[in-house]
Each structure stands twice: as structure tokens, then as C-alpha cells.
Amino acid sequence: MNELILVGIGTGNPEHLTLQAVRELNAADLILIPRKGEDKADLADLRRMICAQVLTNPAVRLVEFDMPRRDASTPDYRQGVDSWHNAVANAWSEAIGASLPDGGKVALLVWGDPALYDSSLRIAARLTPKPIVRSIPGIMSPNMLAAAHGVALNEIGAPFLVTTGRQLRDHGWPQGVDTVVVMLDGECSFRHLPADGIVVYWGAYVGMPEQIVLTGPLVQMGPRIVAARAAARAKHGWIMDIYLLRRRGNADAGGA
Structure with missing residues (x-):
């Protein structure tokens, strides 16, 4: 039976891999590199670059496969x-079966952390035969966003909520919180909110050389973020961004 190691790699900066992640990658027989089309070729390049920087075991093989699109x-x-x-699980199985017919240890480099808004663990559960699955934590993008802006995610003794652009668009501002972290938002869903009284902390490619950060009142910064996001995506062919919304009056609050 294969052992599948889902290795969180943070936001793509090799310096953000944990020592555990580096050790697990070097202990693998095979590392799978997904190809997501020419428009996202940089994502495969980044994974290869990470491997080139951290791999010291020449026996580790890198195998690329075509990632199905939703x-x-x-x-x-x-x-x-x-x-x-289901299609992704089949692609993993085919790549693993062709490359390790007698079994072994397989690693997948997972953007961010496998436990936060990533489906790798759910996809792994669909594999047949079922491998032993282990998850190696990585730096989550909300942490990177907060570090890039030098702000705390939470206010003193207060909760914050992590959600998606789809949820924000369909249901508006969540009840009971003054701070919202929004992920997986390809449509700049903050445009569906009344902008007055909200401060936004936005970041794209956080923690990477391409990092872009913008912050300020949402009513002013919203259009700038929309334009910056479109320009960055056109330049790189892909974009990963995240933002924090905080109701004004609490925008400068920090604490533990």
C-alpha cells in the first residue's frame, strides 16, 4: 500500500517550509507535480523550484500529471x-500506479495548509486502494496576510471568521464578528457589501517576491484592488490573493 504525504508549503516561498516538511519530501519515493494548463504553468514551476532548493536525496523522483479542471x-x-x-483522485491514482507499481511513499505539495480550504484530504479519501495518509502542516495564508500588513487577525478577546468569496457574496457580512478573512474569491466579492465603515487589508502572492499589498478604507481601496488583481493575473497567468475586512473603529485594534 502506498503512503501519501500531503505537505503544506505555505504560499510558495521555500523559506516558509517547516523542517518537518523538508524531511518528509526528502524521504519520499515520488513527488507528484500537477500541471494546470499553460496559463498556470508558473504553479508547476514554483513546485519544481521548491523541490530543487530543498531536496538533497537524489533518489526522489518528480513526476508531473495533468490536473483535471472543475x-x-x-x-x-x-x-x-x-x-x-473524483477526477482528481483518478489522476492521482493513475500517476501513482504508473510510477510506483510496487508501492512506496508519495508526496504532494499542497498550497498553504492541507487543513484550511484545501480539498487534498478529501480527495485522498477517495483513492482506491486507500493509502496511508498523513498531513504535514504549512503556514496558512491568513497568517501570511497578517504578517505582510503587520496586523493581528483578532481583536482583544474577540473572534474572527474565515470564509470564502462565495459565502460573502451570497450571504453578506457574517453575524457576530467585526473581522472577516476572505479566501477563494475570484470575483472580489467585497463589492457586494456596503463599503462605508470597512477597512480592507488585501494581499496577493503574500510571502513571495511578487507580493502585492494594499490597505485602506474599502470605499477607496475596492476599485484599486480590483484593478491591481486583474493586472497581476494578466501578468502571471494566475493569482492567489486573500483579504481581511474589519469594521472601522476596530481597524487599529490588536491584542492577544
């Missing part, structure tokens, strides 16, 4: 995601 036209979102996860 059909965004499927009316039922969950059904579409389920079908996509």
Missing part, C-alpha cells in the same frame, strides 16, 4: 465539486 458550468456547485474531486 466544470464551473455545472448548476449544482456541490455536485460539480464532487465530480471534480
Whole structure:
């Protein structure tokens, strides 16, 4: 039976890998590198670059495979995601079976952390035969965003909520919190909120040389973020961004 190691790599900076992550990558027989099309070739390049910098074991093999794309036209979102996860699991199985027919240890480099808004663990559960699965934590993008702006995620003794752009767009500002961290937002869903009284802390490629950060009142910064995001995506062919929204009056609050 194969052992599958999901290695959190943070936001793509090799310096942010933990010592545990480096050790696990060097102990693998095989590292899978997903290809997501020419428009996202940099993502495969980044994974290869990370491996080139941290691998000291020449026996570790890197194998690339084509990553299936989710059909965004499927009316039922969950059904579409389920079908996509099945396709990804099949792609993993085919790559592993072809490269390690007698079994071994396989590693996948997971953006951020496998436990936060990533589906690698759920996809791994669909594999047949089922491998032993281990998750190696990585630096989460909310931590990188807070560090890039020099702010605390939480206010003193107060909760904050991590959600998605889809949830923000469909349901508005979540009740019971003054601070919201928004991930997986390809549509700048903050545009669906009344902007007055909200401060935004936005970052793209956080922790990487390409990092872009913008902050200020949402009513002023919203259009600038939309433009900066579009320009960055056109330049690089992909973008990973995240932002924190905080109701004004609490924008400068920190604490433990």
C-alpha cells in the first residue's frame, strides 16, 4: 500500500517550509507535480523550484500529471465539486500506479495548509486502494496576510471568521464578528457589501517576491484592488490573493 504525504508549503516561498516538511519530501519515493494548463504553468514551476532548493536525496523522483479542471458550468456547485474531486483522485491514482507499481511513499505539495480550504484530504479519501495518509502542516495564508500588513487577525478577546468569496457574496457580512478573512474569491466579492465603515487589508502572492499589498478604507481601496488583481493575473497567468475586512473603529485594534 502506498503512503501519501500531503505537505503544506505555505504560499510558495521555500523559506516558509517547516523542517518537518523538508524531511518528509526528502524521504519520499515520488513527488507528484500537477500541471494546470499553460496559463498556470508558473504553479508547476514554483513546485519544481521548491523541490530543487530543498531536496538533497537524489533518489526522489518528480513526476508531473495533468490536473483535471472543475466544470464551473455545472448548476449544482456541490455536485460539480464532487465530480471534480473524483477526477482528481483518478489522476492521482493513475500517476501513482504508473510510477510506483510496487508501492512506496508519495508526496504532494499542497498550497498553504492541507487543513484550511484545501480539498487534498478529501480527495485522498477517495483513492482506491486507500493509502496511508498523513498531513504535514504549512503556514496558512491568513497568517501570511497578517504578517505582510503587520496586523493581528483578532481583536482583544474577540473572534474572527474565515470564509470564502462565495459565502460573502451570497450571504453578506457574517453575524457576530467585526473581522472577516476572505479566501477563494475570484470575483472580489467585497463589492457586494456596503463599503462605508470597512477597512480592507488585501494581499496577493503574500510571502513571495511578487507580493502585492494594499490597505485602506474599502470605499477607496475596492476599485484599486480590483484593478491591481486583474493586472497581476494578466501578468502571471494566475493569482492567489486573500483579504481581511474589519469594521472601522476596530481597524487599529490588536491584542492577544
